[in-house]
Amino acid sequence: xxxxxxxxxxxxxxxxxxxxxxxxxxxxxxxxxxxxxxxxxxxxxxxxxxxxxxxxxxxxxxxxxxxxxxxxxxxxxxxxxxxxxxxxxxxxxxxxxxxxxxxxxxxxxxxxxxxxxxxxxxxxxxxxxxxxxxxxxxxxxxxxxxxxxxxxxxxxxxxxxxxxxxxxxxxxxxxxxxxxxxxxxxxxxxxxxxxxxxxxxxxxxxxxxxxxxxxxxxxxxxxxxxxxxxxxx
Numbered sequence: 001x002x003x004x005x006x007x008x009x010x011x012x013x014x015x016x017x018x019x020x021x022x023x024x025x026x027x028x029x030x031x032x033x034x035x036x037x038x039x040x041x042x043x044x045x046x047x048x049x050x051x052x053x054x055x056x057x058x059x060x061x062x063x064x065x066x067x068x069x070x071x072x073x074x075x076x077x078x079x080x081x082x083x084x085x086x087x088x089x090x091x092x093x094x095x096x097x098x099x100x101x102x103x104x105x106x107x108x109x110x111x112x113x114x115x116x117x118x119x120x121x122x123x124x125x126x127x128x129x130x131x132x133x134x135x136x137x138x139x140x141x142x143x144x145x146x147x148x149x150x151x152x153x154x155x156x157x158x159x160x161x162x163x164x165x166x167x168x169x170x171x172x173x174x175x176x177x178x179x180x181x182x183x184x185x186x187x188x189x190x191x192x193x194x195x196x197x198x199x200x201x202x203x204x205x206x207x208x209x210x211x212x213x214x215x216x217x218x219x220x221x222x223x224x225x226x227x228x229x230x231x232x233x
Contacts, residue, residue: 001024001025001026001060001154002047002059002060002187003022003023003058003060004020004021004023004056004058005021005056005059006020006021006056007055007057007058008020008054008055009042009046009051009052010042011042015054015209016042017046017209017210018208018209020043020209020211022043022211024187025185027183028180028201029177029186029188029199029200029201030186030187030188030201030202031188031189031190031196031200031204031217032187032188032189032203032204032206033190033191033197033204033205033206034191034206036191038207038208039206040158041158043189043206044080044082044156044158046058047073047156047187048073048078048156049067049068049069050070052066052067053067060073061153071103074104075104076153077151077153078153078154078156079104079148079152079154079156080147080156081144081146081157082143083158083189085139086143087131087132087134087143088131089131089132090130090131091130091131092128092129093123093126093127093128093129093131094127094128097116097123097149098113098149099149100146100149100150101150103150105149108151112148116148116149117145119148119175119179120141120175123141126138136163136164136168137164137171144157144160154185154186154187155179155184155187156186156189157186157187158189159189159190159191160172161191161195169192169195173195173196176188177199180199188200194221196217198217199217200217201216201217203215203220205220213225213226
């Protein structure tokens with residue numbers, strides 16, 4: 001579905017990503033792991049065309065999307081759930097969800113809304129509540145639900161567990177797994193390596209803007225070098 005080759009990107013003259021190669025196939029959860037500042041958000045922003053890469057290529061569903069507009073990326077079904085939730089605080093929950101279908105999925109808005117609340121039933125109970133008054137976990141559910149309203153072929157999630165309590169983190173990873181079982185391909189950017197590797201199919205470890213390790217998630221979870229360098233075990 002997604003194929004990234006030798007991607008170099010950054011901000012101004014500062015290079016953050018130094019030749020990233022990465023791919024995601026249909027039906028997979030692919031994790032990108034690394035600490036703050038290694039380039040995970042920069043990678044997301046370039047895949048989503050918020051910024052344009054310095055060099056390299058991004059192909060999605062067989063088509064070169066390098067340098068196209070962010071709206072065109074969404075129209076193709078590559079949907080980004082950003083770090084920090086970024087809900088519209090003064091709009092209610094239902095309005096936030098409906099905005100997710102503004103560019104893609106408008107014709108099937110009600111069907112998609114029904115699907116979202118079947119996965120996140122708590123959101124239906126809060127349809128008329130201002131999004132800014134939701135708990136952190138509920139706002140994360142809303143952000144993911146808003147992304148699903150765009151009928152994603154591939155859903156990119158940037159730090160969905162950030163700032164959540166341990167109990168809510170466990171619930172969030174369970175919901176991500178449920179979505180994948182229903183066929184949703186997911187590119188998951190996370191710092192929470194242990195729980196991410198437990199649900200992912202494959203993973204890439206990013207260090208200093210480059211891929212330091214990659215492989216099957218279950219193998220990486222047992223790799224002594226990864227445990228020592230990235231998990232502190």
